[in-house]
Amino acid sequence: MTPARRPLWPSRSDACWLIFAALVFTGMNVLLYALGDRTTGAWGPAAGLVLQIACDLSLVLLFRFPGPVCAFLTAAAVAMLAADTFAPGLLMPLHPLALTTVPTITPVVLSQAARVLDRRSVLLVAGVLAVIAARPWPPTWAITPFGLLNTALPALASLYFQTRRQLLQSLRDRAERAEREQHLLAEQARAAERRRLAGEMHDVVTHRLSLMVLHAGALGVTSADPAARTAAEDIRREGALALDELRDLVGVLRNGAETGPRTLSPEEPGDPARLVEESRSVGVVTDLMVDGDPAQVSPTVARTAYRLVQEALTNVRKHAPGGSATVSLRYHAGGLDVSVDSTAAAHPPDPALAGSGSGAGLAGLRQRVELVGGRFDAGPRPGGGFRVGAILPAYVPTAEGTHCDPGARGR
Known part of the structure; x- marks a missing residue:
């Protein structure tokens, strides 16, 4: 040579x-x-x-x-x-x-x-x-x-x-190598902590939720009161949905992916259209714009978008009474762009309602979005109002389960 x-x-x-x-x-x-x-x-x-x-x-x-x-x-x-x-x-x-x-x-x-x-x-x-x-x-x-x-x-x-x-x-070079090694050790410690938390959630919370679903199902079968059976069925359905979401969250914490392909349908509580209908039912003028196929993103990403819309519309009802909101969902091969734009409040908010939150809603949304590999953005709009948005990937890019994640088809 x-x-x-x-x-x-x-x-x-x-x-x-x-x-x-x-x-x-x-x-x-x-x-x-x-x-x-x-x-x-x-x-x-x-x-x-x-x-x-x-x-x-x-x-x-x-x-x-x-x-x-x-x-x-x-x-x-x-x-x-x-x-x-x-x-x-x-x-x-x-x-x-x-x-x-x-x-x-x-x-x-x-x-x-x-x-x-x-x-x-x-x-x-x-x-x-x-x-x-x-x-x-x-x-x-x-x-x-x-x-x-x-x-x-x-x-x-x-x-x-x-x-x-x-x-x-x-x-x-040695200092940079030591810094990289320290960063790697910190990442390993965080991963170990996430796995420990996932194990605790799986062993404790899942067990209790499973018992709740079983008891609600048994109550719905044995009760003679129609109202009690309806309430029991509601509890059972919500508990089952909570188990699904908890299973997905445990998978993310363990650096896994979806437990299996599942497409959100308009009837499921994870559909943002239901949140828009709920917002309209309490008097908030809310528009929904959807572009693309929701099947292009994985269930975990879809739930993240659902939580973002839910929290944003809740904040509109709390802090912008008399205002309106626009929910925009754009599905594409690379993922999902979601935003909630609200106008300024028409009159002062109810002090009791405005002060009922924990104050960590947006921080929690940012953490949820970043957990699935997305980018979060929130802030006032020019001319008044507020905007909450995120750019989400099609699926959670983790080591396990990518082959069964529906969002991985485009990758």
């Missing part, structure tokens, strides 16, 4: 910085050439300048070709050392203005090499250049300290900052 080719520059800022540095050092070498002595060797008076400019311009290619650029810089330093030792004046003037005995671009190259080369290669190149620049045979105060400042110091500083940057990144 062919290794990925390095980019010419990691970013636009790096490109600007490298080109700027190369031009600055080129200009500085041209200035030193103009103000100082010329080389006197066989290669001409500008031999040293040409070599310096070649090294300066090679900085632009450092990120694409880090190894060849460092090798070229080291070869240029060796050539300068050899020329100064065996052919004085060939590549360096006999009396140079600058104290450096390596290419002037050396500290910049070494400071950037740690970003593209491994630590061993950087130390090797910096060590060779430091020996050439310091010339410890014999050491002099004019050359050795300045040579070390030009080579060893930028290389070590660059390695230090590179290591520090890697350490900070490692610590940041």
Whole structure:
């Protein structure tokens, strides 16, 4: 497999910085050439300048070709050392203005090499250049300290900052990983608590409701009073519906889905049309708009919409007497959009009726909607009135039971 080719520059800022540095050092070498002595060797008076400019311009290619650029810089330093030792004046003037005995671009190259080369290669190149620049045979105060400042110091500083940057990144990654693990543990704790609550509800509440339904059924069969039989049948029917809803809620708490496909019919208490009729029967002008097929959503989602409409219409009766309401249900392949829009109150609400609630109705609706994966929205309408709405999925996206959820057909 062919290794990925390095980019010419990691970013636009790096490109600007490298080109700027190369031009600055080129200009500085041209200035030193103009103000100082010329080389006197066989290669001409500008031999040293040409070599310096070649090294300066090679900085632009450092990120694409880090190894060849460092090798070229080291070869240029060796050539300068050899020329100064065996052919004085060939590549360096006999009396140079600058104290450096390596290419002037050396500290910049070494400071950037740690970003593209491994630590061993950087130390090797910096060590060779430091020996050439310091010339410890014999050491002099004019050359050795300045040579070390030009080579060893930028290389070590660059390695230090590179290591520090890697350490900070490692610590940041560890902190993010720990935060993710903490979030996962919290989710697991919440899931365990939901399962525990589901078990308690199933073992205690379901048992009592089942007994209530059985007793109501027995009363309806044995009682001779028609009114008692009718009341017993009402109790039995409501208890059976409560058992169905409790079973669905327990399934959601356990991260399950529907216990089986079941379509809401207009006669069932879960139909919002009955809520609209009840609202009209107590004098609230209520309109119902339905678009789409209710069978596209699962029973749990349909019950969530039913509870939202129920709570919203209850609030209209409590807080907006004399107002009107519009219930909108739009069924589509992605789920259900439900909203209840009410107008402003025509006269002040009854204090006793308005204060009869717990004050947690909207919060409970939000929690119910979010439990099935929907988005809840409630707030005043422009010009007066109030709006309660939600965007619900077609089914509860849980691990179990998706294959039998009618809302999963479109997924």
